[in-house]
Amino acid sequence: MLSAEALQRIDRELAKYPAERRESGVMAALAIAQDEKGHLTPELMAFVAEYLGMPAVAVEEVASFYTMYDLAPVGRYKLCVCTNLPCALRGATEAVAHLQRRLGIGLNETTPDGRFTLKEGECFGACGDAPVMLVNNKKMVSFMTPEALDRYLAELAK
Amino acid sequence: MDRANPQQLAALPVEFKLNGRTVAGRADEPIIETARRHGIAIPHLCYKPGMRPDGNCRACVVEIKGERVLAPSCCRYPQDGMEVTTDSARAVGAQKMVLELLLADMPEAGPEGPGQRASPYTRESKLDAWARKLGVGRPRFPARAQPRADLSHPAIAVNLDACIQCTRCVRACREEQANDVIGYAFRGEHAKIVFDLDDPMGESSCVGCGECVQACPTGALAPARGAGLVVADRKVDSVCPYCGVGCLLTYHVKDNRIVQVQGRDGPANHGRLCVKGRYGFDYVAHRHRLTKPLVRRPGVPKTGSFVVDPGHWQVAFREASWEEALDLAARGLREIRDRHGAKALAGFGSAKGTNEEAYLFQKLVRTGFGSNNVDHCTRLCHASSVAALMEGVSSGAVSNPVRDVLEAEVVLVIGSNPTVNHPVAATWIKNAARRGVKLIVADPRRTELARHATHVLQFNPATDVALLNAMIHAIVEEGLADAAFVRNRTSGYDALRESVRKYSPEARAPVCGIPAPTIRAVARLYATARAAMILWGMGVSQHVHGTDNARCLIALALVTGQIGRPGTGLHPLRGQNNVQGASDAGLIPMFYPDYQRVDNPEANARFERFWGRALDRQPGLTVVEILNAAQKGAIRGMYVMGENPALSDPDVAHARAALATLDHLVVQDLFLTETAYLADVVLPATAWPEKDGTVTNTDRMVQLGRKALEPPGEARADLWIINEIARRIGLDWRYAHPRAVFDEMRGCMDSIAGITWERLERDSSVTYPCENEGDAGTPVIFTTRFPTATGRARLVPADIVPAAERPDREYPFVLITGRQLEHWHTGAMTRRAGVLDALEPEPVASVHPLDLAAWDAQPGEVITVASRRGSITLYARADEGTPRGAVFIPFCYYEAAANALTNPALDPFGKIPEFKYCAVRVTRGGAPPRRLSFGGGQAPLPAPADA
Numbered sequence A: 001m002l003s004a005e006a007l008q009r010i011d012r013e014l015a016k017y018p019a020e021r022r023e024s025g026v027m028a029a030l031a032i033a034q035d036e037k038g039h040l041t042p043e044l045m046a047f048v049a050e051y052l053g054m055p056a057v058a059v060e061e062v063a064s065f066y067t068m069y070d071l072a073p074v075g076r077y078k079l080c081v082c083t084n085l086p087c088a089l090r091g092a093t094e095a096v097a098h099l100q101r102r103l104g105i106g107l108n109e110t111t112p113d114g115r116f117t118l119k120e121g122e123c124f125g126a127c128g129d130a131p132v133m134l135v136n137n138k139k140m141v142s143f144m145t146p147e148a149l150d151r152y153l154a155e156l157a158k
Numbered sequence B: 001m002d003r004a005n006p007q008q009l010a011a012l013p014v015e016f017k018l019n020g021r022t023v024a025g026r027a028d029e030p031i032i033e034t035a036r037r038h039g040i041a042i043p044h045l046c047y048k049p050g051m052r053p054d055g056n057c058r059a060c061v062v063e064i065k066g067e068r069v070l071a072p073s074c075c076r077y078p079q080d081g082m083e084v085t086t087d088s089a090r091a092v093g094a095q096k097m098v099l100e101l102l103l104a105d106m107p108e109a110g111p112e113g114p115g116q117r118a119s120p121y122t123r124e125s126k127l128d129a130w131a132r133k134l135g136v137g138r139p140r141f142p143a144r145a146q147p148r149a150d151l152s153h154p155a156i157a158v159n160l161d162a163c164i165q166c167t168r169c170v171r172a173c174r175e176e177q178a179n180d181v182i183g184y185a186f187r188g189e190h191a192k193i194v195f196d197l198d199d200p201m202g203e204s205s206c207v208g209c210g211e212c213v214q215a216c217p218t219g220a221l222a223p224a225r226g227a228g229l230v231v232a233d234r235k236v237d238s239v240c241p242y243c244g245v246g247c248l249l250t251y252h253v254k255d256n257r258i259v260q261v262q263g264r265d266g267p268a269n270h271g272r273l274c275v276k277g278r279y280g281f282d283y284v285a286h287r288h289r290l291t292k293p294l295v296r297r298p299g300v301p302k303t304g305s306f307v308v309d310p311g312h313w314q315v316a317f318r319e320a321s322w323e324e325a326l327d328l329a330a331r332g333l334r335e336i337r338d339r340h341g342a343k344a345l346a347g348f349g350s351a352k353g354t355n356e357e358a359y360l361f362q363k364l365v366r367t368g369f370g371s372n373n374v375d376h377c378t379r380l381c382h383a384s385s386v387a388a389l390m391e392g393v394s395s396g397a398v399s400n401p402v403r404d405v406l407e408a409e410v411v412l413v414i415g416s417n418p419t420v421n422h423p424v425a426a427t428w429i430k431n432a433a434r435r436g437v438k439l440i441v442a443d444p445r446r447t448e449l450a451r452h453a454t455h456v457l458q459f460n461p462a463t464d465v466a467l468l469n470a471m472i473h474a475i476v477e478e479g480l481a482d483a484a485f486v487r488n489r490t491s492g493y494d495a496l497r498e499s500v501r502k503y504s505p506e507a508r509a510p511v512c513g514i515p516a517p518t519i520r521a522v523a524r525l526y527a528t529a530r531a532a533m534i535l536w537g538m539g540v541s542q543h544v545h546g547t548d549n550a551r552c553l554i555a556l557a558l559v560t561g562q563i564g565r566p567g568t569g570l571h572p573l574r575g576q577n578n579v580q581g582a583s584d585a586g587l588i589p590m591f592y593p594d595y596q597r598v599d600n601p602e603a604n605a606r607f608e609r610f611w612g613r614a615l616d617r618q619p620g621l622t623v624v625e626i627l628n629a630a631q632k633g634a635i636r637g638m639y640v641m642g643e644n645p646a647l648s649d650p651d652v653a654h655a656r657a658a659l660a661t662l663d664h665l666v667v668q669d670l671f672l673t674e675t676a677y678l679a680d681v682v683l684p685a686t687a688w689p690e691k692d693g694t695v696t697n698t699d700r701m702v703q704l705g706r707k708a709l710e711p712p713g714e715a716r717a718d719l720w721i722i723n724e725i726a727r728r729i730g731l732d733w734r735y736a737h738p739r740a741v742f743d744e745m746r747g748c749m750d751s752i753a754g755i756t757w758e759r760l761e762r763d764s765s766v767t768y769p770c771e772n773e774g775d776a777g778t779p780v781i782f783t784t785r786f787p788t789a790t791g792r793a794r795l796v797p798a799d800i801v802p803a804a805e806r807p808d809r810e811y812p813f814v815l816i817t818g819r820q821l822e823h824w825h826t827g828a829m830t831r832r833a834g835v836l837d838a839l840e841p842e843p844v845a846s847v848h849p850l851d852l853a854a855w856d857a858q859p860g861e862v863i864t865v866a867s868r869r870g871s872i873t874l875y876a877r878a879d880e881g882t883p884r885g886a887v888f889i890p891f892c893y894y895e896a897a898a899n900a901l902t903n904p905a906l907d908p909f910g911k912i913p914e915f916k917y918c919a920v921r922v923t924r925g926g927a928p929p930r931r932l933s934f935g936g937g938q939a940p941l942p943a944p945a946d947a
């Protein structure tokens, strides 16, 4: 299901925990699996569950909880806007509206060209930079005024 | 003085104020429970007594003086001097607000009528009850978007619109049953209950135990087809009729039908049940139930190769009156006895019947037929274990109850697949493992329990003696034997030590397929544990070396002194609900009741006096021996009560041919079983919920089953039938009620002498030995001495005896037979229960996927499995747990009878056949199995009674 390299990376993560606590590595394992396959299919999650020796439902609970895991295909750029209170008070709602307008899609939708997916996220622990957005689970975009967003989208379009 | 341990500290009394009153609580008892004990009911939804409190719903909040916020009383523990108020305006206001908010999400269409929000799925919704009690009216809040129903499971309806996300189901499935199917997934307003990977319940790995349904407070998980809405006429407390675990339960009866079953707080199950005990009761109303006595039509030949569809019994039988049928049945038996002598008759009783039936049946054979030719299916399950136990410790029963695993440090489960065969016992083992008990699972198949184990030993089939002797060798060699125990409480150690000398783990590793260091590690773990339990099943006993296997297990426990303490002992998991009781009651050819040997002059004299009849002193024949004798013409007549040797015995072609040669066969059963096809007279008997009586579970608990239903048609109580036969063969019997029989049993069975019927009616369950009235009962035995003449246990060495039929070029595979979770024994009951038949409709053979691939076969394809004795076709199922080179087939399918293949070779001591090992050939393809008018999903799913 996963490449030898991916399994090796997962094993590295597992080495951080006691041998009988393989399930401790579930978040890392899911991230690695998703990196390789694009999104987490039920088959992939079942594989991870089996690999870690944990019940499938426990993997489902983790994977469906965190915004960085995608249970369905996403576009090339997954834009995840924090809409929790601090960000909302600092303009996250406008940021979402702006992105929806610019991309022509609603939340949890992907542009027809497959480039952008728009999602809502929970507090990323970066409230000082509010409003923030996480791109592809890895890159944080801070202080999202409409202008900053336009600049960012233009950069991605290059 | 000993220092108090943390548990003792936690249980210390605590004084605090509850609504102004000073009360005594305990440091480990949540406030809500202390309040309940003092008559104060606090609303609660996510809390269920006995379950880990999760504190998520906040319906139970109370005020604690000096604290800023309200506290959840279900997970808050009292402290000395605390002042708690449960009924202040602030507390009650908060409680009501929680109820109102949750009620707002309930569907509109509840039984309260439109506009009222209430659960439409159960009449026992805790939310509705608390809302009524606290006077919460129509909620002021809008409802959420309501999820859709999931009706994919045959027994359970999932309607999450009534879900309040209390996670009781999650805790029931994950923490109690440890089935790990249900979860609470997603986030925020999308959070919801899911099965596996958000699968429909019917497609998930759910095993249908129904624990989640029993836990759900709102009916979001409810019995399918509206059974939760039926108002029961009566609730009847009883015992589950399936396996030896002996779960107590309560039937909900409406219009003479069981509409629902709830687990009851019994000592073996504490409210838990499995899919059979919860959903397997509609067989009693199946259209195949025999409702009139049947008599074989003249001229219908008896042959071993026949098929009579139970739906078309008329081809071989005609109906008769009870008078005629009983006269015919008894006359045939009498004539054979008088013409050919007592030994020309034999009887098979049943481990499914009550103690009273078993007792009367063996008494009938011994005093009425005049021989000891009486046996039952114990011969097919644990006879070898019992032989070894009798020889070693003079008692065939378990030393400790299953639940003692919770007090052990190490648990060894060998040759047993308890999640399938003893599902509720398995939940305790899984719970123990989760609490840190080291679990060693040894079995040629990797079974579900392996997931919970610290050590999994998937040893080669039939190499138990090699493995166990190697463990004993390691223990002796490494000086881990308990010298004091060996010296003071055993005999025969020197011979044992000598005998295991040649079994070094290093030498035996290649034989059993387990690396020597693992054997040693496990041996050390077991030997040095503070408390260790061994549980075993048919994987140990059903071999020609079954007695040897059990001898090794007993030796293992004795050498290490791991017996006779709480959490420390030996437990052969008994299979049938009453195999323990039937054996205790003397339904075996060499023993009178309470294991008194028939060839012991003292015992013989005692029973001659007690029963007032001369008795035969020669042990009788066992199950397989009786059929062999029938084939030879030495046995000419049989009375079979509730057993089905024509499907359960090894090499059924032979068994059927033997039954067909009988001059006279009387069968008493619920259905026209494969055995009944060959009968001259068939007597319609009662099902378990239709009669009163006691049964004894694997833990030695004598438990009371109560009548909940009227039998159909002219079906009669088994006890009455035995009585009538007895009277017609010259015994002057008048047992009016099982109570009278039980009282007589107490007079000749010291082990239960102290148990009164009244006490059973009051307590439902008493553990024997209970020799004097008022004794509490004895869950743990052998604490100071063994019941042998010397008080010592005997160590008996065992050497390797190979399986009787090894694979060869012609038959290269090993056949292992056994059971499935959903089906019981020969399937006569469970394949006629709608839910169980729907869950496992077709005969399947489990094989390793690589073996399947080697034959070019796909899962689900028909394969043919043949042995030297027969051939069957059935569907292949891929199962990585089955070792390569082996095939596992459950024996419950008449259309693909595993026992057409099995080898009737016997263990020389226990006389148990080798069901767990014979050589077969497997090929792809074959004619699909031919189904009669039951099985294959034909049983109707129970429909709701009129609500």
Ligand code: SF4
Pocket: B162, B163, B164, B165, B166, B167, B168, B169, B170, B193, B215, B216, B217, B218, B219, B220, B221
């Ligand atoms: S389904 Fe029932 S038990 Fe499970 S969370 Fe919902 S309300 Fe609670």
Ligand code: SF4
Pocket: B172, B173, B177, B179, B180, B181, B182, B205, B206, B207, B208, B209, B210, B211, B212, B213
């Ligand atoms: S029926 Fe049993 S196994 Fe199935 S989901 Fe409910 S608790 Fe879990």
Ligand code: FES
Pocket: A082, A083, A084, A085, A086, A087, A088, A122, A123, A124, A125, A126, A127, A130, A132
């Ligand atoms: S609220 Fe948005 S980062 Fe914390």
Ligand code: FES
Pocket: B043, B044, B045, B046, B047, B054, B055, B056, B057, B058, B059, B060, B061, B072, B073, B074, B075
């Ligand atoms: S019952 Fe106490 S928080 Fe739910």
